[in-house]
Amino acid sequence: MLYFIGLGLADVDDITVKGLRIIKNCKEVYLETYTTILQVDQKTLEEYLGISIIAADRELVELSADKILTNARDYDIAFLVGGDPLSATTHTDLILRAVELNIPYKVIHNASIMNAIGSCGLQLYHFGETVSIVFWTDTWRPTSFCEKIVANRRRGLHTLCLLDIKIKEQDEASYMKKTKTYLPPRFMTTSQAASQILESAKELQVEDIINDKTLCVGAARIGWSDEKFITTTLRRMADEVDLGRPLHSLVIAGQLHPLEIDYLKIHTIESSFDQLALEHNQSLSH
Amino acid sequence: MLYFIGLGLADVDDITVKGLRIIKNCKEVYLETYTTILQVDQKTLEEYLGISIIAADRELVELSADKILTNARDYDIAFLVGGDPLSATTHTDLILRAVELNIPYKVIHNASIMNAIGSCGLQLYHFGETVSIVFWTDTWRPTSFCEKIVANRRRGLHTLCLLDIKIKEQDEASYMKKTKTYLPPRFMTTSQAASQILESAKELQVEDIINDKTLCVGAARIGWSDEKFITTTLRRMADEVDLGRPLHSLVIAGQLHPLEIDYLKIHTIESSFDQLALEHNQSLSH
Numbered sequence: 001m002l003y004f005i006g007l008g009l010a011d012v013d014d015i016t017v018k019g020l021r022i023i024k025n026c027k028e029v030y031l032e033t034y035t036t037i038l039q040v041d042q043k044t045l046e047e048y049l050g051i052s053i054i055a056a057d058r059e060l061v062e063l064s065a066d067k068i069l070t071n072a073r074d075y076d077i078a079f080l081v082g083g084d085p086l087s088a089t090t091h092t093d094l095i096l097r098a099v100e101l102n103i104p105y106k107v108i109h110n111a112s113i114m115n116a117i118g119s120c121g122l123q124l125y126h127f128g129e130t131v132s133i134v135f136w137t138d139t140w141r142p143t144s145f146c147e148k149i150v151a152n153r154r155r156g157l158h159t160l161c162l163l164d165i166k167i168k169e170q171d172e173a174s175y176m177k178k179t180k181t182y183l184p185p186r187f188m189t190t191s192q193a194a195s196q197i198l199e200s201a202k203e204l205q206v207e208d209i210i211n212d213k214t215l216c217v218g219a220a221r222i223g224w225s226d227e228k229f230i231t232t233t234l235r236r237m238a239d240e241v242d243l244g245r246p247l248h249s250l251v252i253a254g255q256l257h258p259l260e261i262d263y264l265k266i267h268t269i270e271s272s273f274d275q276l277a278l279e280h281n282q283s284l285s286h
Numbered sequence: 287m288l289y290f291i292g293l294g295l296a297d298v299d300d301i302t303v304k305g306l307r308i309i310k311n312c313k314e315v316y317l318e319t320y321t322t323i324l325q326v327d328q329k330t331l332e333e334y335l336g337i338s339i340i341a342a343d344r345e346l347v348e349l350s351a352d353k354i355l356t357n358a359r360d361y362d363i364a365f366l367v368g369g370d371p372l373s374a375t376t377h378t379d380l381i382l383r384a385v386e387l388n389i390p391y392k393v394i395h396n397a398s399i400m401n402a403i404g405s406c407g408l409q410l411y412h413f414g415e416t417v418s419i420v421f422w423t424d425t426w427r428p429t430s431f432c433e434k435i436v437a438n439r440r441r442g443l444h445t446l447c448l449l450d451i452k453i454k455e456q457d458e459a460s461y462m463k464k465t466k467t468y469l470p471p472r473f474m475t476t477s478q479a480a481s482q483i484l485e486s487a488k489e490l491q492v493e494d495i496i497n498d499k500t501l502c503v504g505a506a507r508i509g510w511s512d513e514k515f516i517t518t519t520l521r522r523m524a525d526e527v528d529l530g531r532p533l534h535s536l537v538i539a540g541q542l543h544p545l546e547i548d549y550l551k552i553h554t555i556e557s558s559f560d561q562l563a564l565e566h567n568q569s570l571s572h
Contacts, residue, residue: 009395013303016294016396020303084397086404092545099552109295109402109509110302111370111395114410118372119393124400125416129443132411151441157415223395259378266385 002072002098004085006110009223010039012048019108023049026078028071030056032091034167036082037247039224053080057168061090065097072103083112113222113249117160120217120229120251121263127160128152128254133193134164135186146200149252150209156255156284161197163188163248187246190218190230194238194250208283210234210252215280217251217264218243231268233276241269255284288358288384290371292396295509296325298334305394309335312364314357316342318377320453322368323533325510339366343454347376351383358389369398399508399535403446406503406515406537407549413446414438414540419479420450421472432486435538436495442541442570447483449474449534473532476504476516480523480536494569496520496538501566503537503550504529517554519562527555541570 003022008014015023023029031042031053038045046053056064056079071077085091085107098105118124129152131145145161152159166186174181194216201210212235220228220243228243237250256264261277270276289308294300301309309315317328317339324331332339342350342365357363371377371393384391404410415438417431431447438445452472460467480502487496498521506514506529514529523536542550547563556562 006397008302011304013307014395016302017299017306018297021299084401084404087401087410089409089545092407092409092549096545096548096552107405109300109397109405111292111397112401114401115370115373115398116395118370119395121378123375123378124373125418127415129414129441130411155415155437259375259382262382263378266382 001076002069002103002105003076003078003108004091004095004105005078005080005108006084006112007036007038007080007082008110009083009112009116010221010225012040012045014110014223016108016110019110020049022076022108023051023078023080025076026051027075028054029078029080030054030068031080032056032061032082034058035088035165036080037165038082039221058090061094065094069094069098069101069103072098084110084114087112087114111223113162114160116222117219117249117251119222119227120219121266122158122217122251122253122260123257126156126158126254126257128155128157130160130162132162132164133188133196135166135188136196143200143204146197146204146206146210149197150204150206153209153252153254153284158254159252161193161250161252163190163193163250165247188248190220190243190248190250191238191241193248194234197252198234198238213276213279213283215253215256215264215276217253219249219251220244221247222249229267231264231273232270236269253280256281287362288355288389288391289362289364289394290377290381290391291364291366291394292370292398293322293324293366293368294396295369295398295402296507296511298326298331300396300509302394302396305396306335308362308394309337309364309366311362312337313361314340314354314363315366316340316354316364317366318342318347318368320344321374321451322366323451324368325507344376347380351380355380355384355387355389358384370396370400373398373400397509399448400446402508403505403535403537405508405513406505407552408444408503408537408539408546409543412442412444412540412543414441414443416446416448418448418450419474419482421452421474422482429486429490432483432490432492432496435483436490436492439495439538439540439570444540445538447479447536447538449476449479449536451533474534476506476529476534476536477524477527479534480520483538484520484524499562499565499569501539501542501562503539505535505537506530507533508535515553517550517559518556522555539566542567
């Protein structure tokens with residue numbers, strides 16, 4: 001049997017009791033390392049689970065998929081993933097291959113950013129399409145994420161923005177060499193994301209919908225012991241806010257309901273938040 | 287401290303290790319019973335957790351909120367919720383009151399239908415706004431959910447439909463009496479939901495966007511041992527599909543990507559699914 005087990009958001013003990021029990025009976029345990037960012041390192045996880053783990057980056061998973069799958073015919077194998085297992089397409093791909101080969105599989109769900117973002121105080125039912133914001137380069141400045149935020153806002157919906165993570169980014173010089181060398185990992189901050197959104201809005205001429213005064217919630221390390229939320233305008237998020245260590249996510253608010261306004265007040269840095277929320281809502285009703 | 291602890295989707299051991307540890311140190315443990323539907327009953331849960339639980343329906347929570355909150359000043363109290371704790375507004379309300387009274391609180395996240403629906407094979411990133419479908423009565427037939435599905439489909443997005451649950455529905459005759467009596471609980475099926483969607487589409491004259499041939503995925507008991515998915519057209523979902531015991535959810539497909547089409551094939555009852563998926567996608571591109 002091939003198990004896909006979600007590790008949840010932060011700590012070793014965010015795993016479910018069921019997930020933990022299954023892992024203890026698995027002969028091989030892989031940890032997906034290219035989307036999984038936990039509060040703990042692999043060694044701590046190994047000690048907690050009482051097993052040794054095979055770190056699996058994208059390359060290893062793609063190269064060893066057949067081996068993993070064939071072995072899962074003979075014994076139990078677990079594939080650990082931060083959050084919930086079904087967020088990245090690579091796992092979908094593995095499942096599809098397992099089905100093709102008639103290998104049974106099971107998914108053990110857990111919390112992920114896609115539902116835990118409810119902690120920020122905005123109702124999950126009022127979210128539209130989720131967007132991913134990638135680091136711009138000098139020559140590549142996609143703005144399609146902004147169009148999606150605009151479409152959500154036009155319908156009064158909030159937008160969860162997942163921010164870019166660059167892990168194992170190849171050093172440019174190393175392209176020429178035999179041995180690959182990598183740049184240090186980079187994680188987009190809510191400030192960088194807010195900047196790119198404001199620049200995109202200008203470029204796309206949608207500043208009636210997204211502008212300096214649009215309200216947003218910066219979220220850092222959701223589910224971690226030092227989880228942090230800040231509600232402010234996009235301009236102040238871009239210029240003044242530092243939420244500290246990764247991972248960051250950003251929510252662009254749609255139409256705010258009274259209960260949501262009350263909740264956002266818990267972590268806003270704006271002194272006259274009621275007035276800002278009123279203007280924010282009015283800007284959508286024109 | 288007031289803890290809001292997600293129980294996950296189905297079994298007692300879907301709770302996280304962290305959640306279980308916290309519960310064992312709580313002096314009072316409430317179980318929210320008006321949105322929580324688990325595979326197990328309260329007694330099994332109590333035996334597993336090794337504690338006694340106070341069942342809390344909406345009335346009790348609203349009436350006892352102040353008492354619960356005041357007690358949380360003196361000792362640890364847990365409030366258990368099926369899925370993830372932040373899906374229903376009642377919990378948001380409790381958190382707001384706790385903040386007002388300066389009572390510390392903590393949320394222990396878990397999987398919920400909002401992210402576990404990824405198991406159906408459609409990518410979470412391609413979902414638009416979630417809708418709730420309520421049981422129609424002879425005199426009350428709201429269709430606003432259908433407008434939202436249309437808006438999602440126009441943007442190529444999938445729609446998660448949460449289906450109505452009627453618990454503690456008052457017996458009409460009992461309105462006159464002193465002692466309330468209740469009807470047996472009712473849970474909307476994917477078949478009932480598909481019927482209401484098709485009728486709504488006719489009424490709203492949006493049959494170019496939603497019609498008999500629109501593809502959908504019925505999901506039953508996600509995360510349970512007998513979880514089941516069926517992909518078919520809305521018409522067949524309405525007329526032929528029986529997914530068994532509750533809870534059911536329904537997903538109306540937007541634009542299908544090749545990987546999603548492959549995944550849906552795992553559980554479709556359609557013999558010529560590729561052709562149907564092609565027509566489904568083309569119907570959106572006019």
